[in-house]
Amino acid sequence: MQVPSPFEYERATSVEHALELLARLGPDARLLAGGHSLLPMMKLRLASPEYLIDIDPLAGELGYVREQDGEVRIGAMTRHRELLESELLARRVAIFTDAERVIADPVVRNRGTIGGALCQADPAEDLSAVCAAADARVVVRGRDGERVLDMRAFHRGAYETAVEDGEMVTEIRVPLHPGAGSAYEKVERRVGDWAVVAAGAAVRLSDGTIEHAAIALAAVGGDVTSPAAAEALAGRPPSEELFAEAAGIAAAGCSPVTDQRGSAEYKRHVAAELTLRALRRATARALREES
């Protein structure tokens, strides 16, 4: 049995209560959501917070996927399983469904939350790339009010987000557009392993051309998104050649490192391959050729 260092435990019963506890206990307190990153890190003693604030009781208040004002609004405590099973997401923003199919395993998906995943900001984490590709915005709440950040502002790099001491993520907002399609592709060594590389793509088509595109990569370092690749796609009609060109740009711009999951050369190669495949499927979905 791997055992963590001693810590104190508090249980928050509302968002307000959680924020109050964060303010009172200070920067040595950590929020415990699904616990599937934090608890293993504590057991390995890679993390030793003095206080845990358990926000599991907020799963009701912050557990939802609903359409509102032209957006999908996802509560931060929504479990992976609920994202996977959401018909709304499958129909309108299928990149979530694609990703959730290959995130961890059912046991983890039953507990892990979208807010926890985004705040953990593991470099191989899938939902950061998904949200970036989907142009999602993140609602960060503190005792003084809310901030709504896009993913570029929210996700600052490996294990680093814009969430300040005393703040927490409460909601993720994903815009809905007609003619839009999105997809996610991942290579892993085994089901439940972190991604070797993953790529997400979202496109909006209008009159046979790509009006807007976004590409995001996981596990290849640097920026999650690839604005240059997105730019190359915008305003041009979709084609295999164009996808390959964008995929090449995305791969060239990423900065993978060699590790147990694979060599940097392989990761760069497969980043291009997966980007290409994601663009293909996203476009097919936008054209309603594929759901």
Add this chain to the structure above:
Amino acid sequence: MSAVEEQRPIGYGRLKRKEDARFIRGQGTYVDDVQLPGMLHGAILRSPVAHARIASIDTSAALAHPKVHAVITGRDLEAQGLSWMPTLSADVQAVLATDKVRFQGQEVAFVIADDRYSARDALELIDVDYDTLPAVVNARKALDPDAPVIRDDLEGKTDNHIFDWESGDRAATDAVFARADVVVSQEMLYPRVHPAPMETCGAVADYDRVSGKLTLWSTTQAPHAHRTLYALVAGLPEHKIRVISPDIGGGFGNKVGIYPGYVCAVVGSIVTGKPIKWVEDRSENLMATSFARDYVMRGSIAATSEGRILGVQVDVIADHGAFNTTAQPTRYPAGFFHVFTGSYDLEAAHCSVRGVYTNKAPGGVAYACSFRITEAVYLVERMVDMLARELDADPAELRLRNFIRPEQFPYACRTGWVYDSGDYERTMRKALAIAGYDELRREQVERRARGELMGIGVGFFTEAVGAGPRRHMDILGLGMADGAELRVHPTGKAQLGISVQTQGQGHETTFAQIVAEELGIPPEDIEVVHGDTDNTPFGLGTYGSRSTPVSGAATAVVARKVREKARIVAGAMLEVAPEDLAWERGRWFVRGDPEQGATIQEIAMAAHGSLELPEGVEGGLDSETVYNPPNLTFPFGAYLCVVDVDPGTAAVRVRRFVAVDDCGTRINPIIIEGQVHGGLTDGVGMALMELIAFDEDGNCLGGSLMDYLIPTALEVPDWETDFTVTPSPHHPIGAKGIGESATVGSPPTIVNAVVDALAPYGVRHMDMPCTPSRVWEAMQGNAKPPQ
């Protein structure tokens, strides 16, 4: 056989496992479930570096922790002569390091505290000053002149050499190679992998200061051998040691040896007078307990241009880690690697094996390897496949052409084994038929034309299991024979005592079925007692697929002794001479008058009753035996695997796997199939993902299940299993071992399939694990051994 007998056989057949009733209810009792009054908990401080001199250890802060009772270091053990212990391979291993640490994760100090949490917290209060030394990680470089000497504790040691060992005839092999039309050579690495049993290793030691008796619950596959070794190591008298191996959550060889943690728990109990529990965590298990493989093999195969295999030659560098702790019969430092001629009738063969020390965890043979047969089969099956490629021959046809033929058995192979029985062609043809081999090859042609990468892997293996004849085989002087003891109670229920210990193999079922087959007592009326040295006969334990070949034979023999005793008693009951009685399942009856007879239950009551027995015949039916196997058993099998490789991502998917096994007489097909399913899954793991990797400083990169991958149901296909039956001629019931067949046979079959899939890219060989990245590198012409 009727459907009812099929489900509840008296004897062999598909009986549901007796032990599952408690396991599926969560009612098993594992070492960590043992709770004793006043029990304290131990935790081990481990080295953070691979190689360093210990300048100092300061335990004062840990001792000041309010819940800590004691901190034991190597210096403390030294005072009792226990800082080093003998290994199973004539080496010594540090229990707690005194002079140096020699691998990352090595045991440095043992903390005893009120609870597991406090013990773990106190580890961080121990201050160890390490002077770091350069580390040797790559076995190929271990004997370089400038390599740091790891084992300077050994008198006069100036290098990292452990042993040189060879088998076969070098000159004869050179001669067949000289006249061969074709020679193919390849260096291949069987990477370091880990058994990773679901239950990690642990012990509860309870030393009674009044009686001087030590009771040790521990995760051991060999309780009796452990008892004797504790007596030799700790100086406790053997009759004052009771080793209990309760339910074991998987062993796979990981629980054969004695680990420093067990010894620390024992010392801790002696020192504190309290029971001590020590159970390692997952990272400790992966980083410090017995790994498997790590064989660098340079193989060559010689053949005629018509595809007649003439000889195989192989030179091995065996990485044994920092201490030579491998568990194998004493005379075989490379285990049974010299079965590397496989299933083929060759003219000559030779191997040399050089063992070396590295700054990596010690161990070596664990993980269902049948004493290095895993490595041997991998080598020969890859070499035969490479030869097929070179000759542009079909790999199945090439194997069929070179198999040992049925009439050649018993077959003396070129390295000295005498294979007991086999009909390889029949088994191979069955596998090819199930797979639809010709159709698969046609499909492959079509797919290749479309740019798809489909691979078909063929593999065949022969194992040598059931160690073994005591004339040839011992471990630290303990001959590898097994006892069995059968008591038949007055009401005809029975209790079988065996020395081998189940870790999931289903002994409580299989061994009851052997008695049932011999005596006609229903299996549910037979209690199998095992895993407690105070209540069972001596024997060497469960590993190397030896339980059925050795203890299974002992069980059949002891049951037959009971049956013969029952005949005498039945003669007295029926007032006829025993010679005039005949046996049918469960009953002696008068020849020529079958109505006149007595069931084994009636005989048991009479044997304990007031019946007048013949002169010199004692009451009761109980009997015991010690079985010394005359030879090993040689199970074999034909495997066939279909993979698809994604040309874009290089990800490998195992689409189909056909396994036709021959383990001789089949006692319980459900259990055999389970063993095969598990072993095949192991094989997918080793072939595709498992690797204990190290960086160049000797840091272990596989120290958690996030880093060390184990396959799940999603990585494996629906197994297509079938069988042939070629009984062993020397085993009392014709059975052979099955526990490791699939683990041995599947990795080369899968790698053969992957390499076959990559043929359009000109790939001849790639080392495991075939991860997407490594497969892609092979496709780029850049296949490298893993680090």
